[in-house]
Amino acid sequence: MQDGAVALRLQVQPRARRPGIQGVVASADGPRLKIAVTAAPEDGRANEAVRDTLAKALDLPKSALTLLHGATSRGKIFRAEGDTARLRTLLESFA
Numbered sequence: 001m002q003d004g005a006v007a008l009r010l011q012v013q014p015r016a017r018r019p020g021i022q023g024v025v026a027s028a029d030g031p032r033l034k035i036a037v038t039a040a041p042e043d044g045r046a047n048e049a050v051r052d053t054l055a056k057a058l059d060l061p062k063s064a065l066t067l068l069h070g071a072t073s074r075g076k077i078f079r080a081e082g083d084t085a086r087l088r089t090l091l092e093s094f095a
Contacts, residue, residue: 014046
């Protein structure tokens with residue numbers, strides 16, 4: 001991505017019992033960060049819950065996270081704006 005931003009490839013589990021970041025999982029198109037949320041995938045609630053979870057985990061304001069792809073899918077790509085070195089270090093800690 002551009003300077004000051006990273007692309008986050010996610011695998012989302014809506015309606016989960018235990019919300020949070022679950023680590024890295026393999027997918028057909030490469031590794032993804034698995035995130036579980038308790039929200040149902042209706043009216044964008046799960047997407048907002050994912051944004052909230054990412055904001056807390058990465059210590060970013062919600063406005064720094066943009067959904068680029070996968071609004072109606074479990075496979076999503078978010079753009080996170082911020083210090084890329086710090087973000088990459090945080091993301092590696094979830095693996």
